[in-house]
Amino acid sequence: MRVQSSISGRRPRRFSHARTRAAVGLTVAALAAGVTAGAGPAAARPQAAPAAAADCSAAYKIEQKLSSGTTWRMCWRYDSKAGLVLENVSYQPKGEPKPIKVLNSARLAQIDVPYDDGSVEYDDLTGFGFAQGLVNLAPGECPGGTIRTVRVPDSWDPDHPDVKGLCTTTRSRGHAYRMQGDAANKVFQAQGKDLLVYTVNQVGWYEYMTEWRFQDDGTVNMNVGATGSLSYEDYDAGDGRGWPIGKGAKAYATSHSHNVFWRLDFGLDGSSKTKVEQYDSAVTAPARGRQAPTAKTTRTKVTKELAGDSKAYRWWRVVSATGKNKDGHARSYEIVPGPTTRYPGRSFTKHDVYFTEYNKCEQFASNNPGCARGYPKSVDKWVNGQTLTHPVVWMNVGFHHIARDEDQQPMPIHWQGFAIAPRDVTAMNPLTPDELSWQNGHWRPRS
Secondary structure, eight states, X not given: OBOOXXXXXXXXXXXXXXXXXXXXXXXXXXXXXXXXTTOSOOOSSOOOOOOOOOOOOGGGEEEEEOTTSOEEEEEEEEETTTEEEEEEEEEEOTTOSSOEEEEEEEEEEEEEEEBTTSSOEEEHHHHSOTGGGBOOOOGGGSTTSEEEEEEOTTOSSTTOOEEEEEEEEEEEEEEEEEEEETTTTEEEEEEEEEEEEEEEEEETTXXXXXXXXXXXXXXXXXXXXXXXXXXXXXXXXXXXXXXXXXXXXXXXXXXXXXXXXXXXXXXXXGOSOOEEEEEEEEEEOOOTTOSSOEEEEEEEEEOBOEEEOOOTTEEEEEEEEEEEOTTSOEEEEEEEEOOOOOOTTSGGGSOSEEEEEOOTTOOOSSSOOSSOTTSOOSHHHHOSSOBOSSEEEEEEEEEEEOOOGGGOSSEEEEEEEEEEEEESSSSSOTTOOGXXXXXXXXXXXXX
């Protein structure tokens, strides 16, 4: 079970999952201070989105110009349940006269952890103090960067609510591109740079690393890594639902799933009135006289709320309703799912992506606490055919954790996540070297 310690400064561990679970609640003072996004009952749908927030103060601003010339800007805040929230995220590659807004907000929306033996299921964000589990980072964990102090709402240690827990730094990611230029008799290559923003939150025996990587080519990678320890008090799965840990076959670690949800509110080019499109490709056998099979790609405009499933030759993009690149093409971001093990045990985990119409009270994918009494508490129930004018994207990525000897001690980090990639945001590769910039739409060398 997970319990909140009554001893100041102590964080909970996940003890034997067969015991009674204890939820973590907000104090009256914290609610009065307004530290929870969307706290309190909300009006029935639809509910208008608030006006765009003003720029944040310097203490809550992240701005990084990468060595390739790309600048990322955003505001951050810390929510009493979701933890780190990023807002007003914009991207400005070299050659663009002003920042291009990408996201109104981006944040975790739930970590659902059901155990294979059916004895317990944890909702780490809304039920078990994920945000209060923010930990201090050692200087070596943020090389070349800055560790910022975070005021943790409803802290378990009210005398020490400030945690040095937010790292912002830069990382190299290897080749951004490589091209052998025959005409120029040279190699064009560049090493990619990323802005890395992350926190670590302890929930039970797990330590979750919430990582956001903003690439200099406009791609955003969202990942959660689970590390820490296996719960030794869960070494009781002798019913075939666990894996033997240690010598012989006495201690069996209980298998379980991690179903991680993210919530993305796009604001491409400063407008929340984005559009959603789904693309499917069908491959058919070679026609007579043809050497290869043929493929045809079909676009479907997603005009109403949707619970979507990933499959081969399917993808989605979120399209700006107002902005175009220098070629006159509508700017968009493509959703790039990561590897996943879809958990079939709950209705809200049965789909990979949900597109819902914006509603202020809909903040968490399950056990959502912010809506009025009687309002559905999970994202699957919010998909009810409403027309999309301000779509919100919910991504679900699952991992089935069957422990192994190598998980101790400490447990190697295992990652789950996805990305959004720019599609027609700029007219060319934003990292194109100057001497190739004339080649937009051309392949022949200049005469």
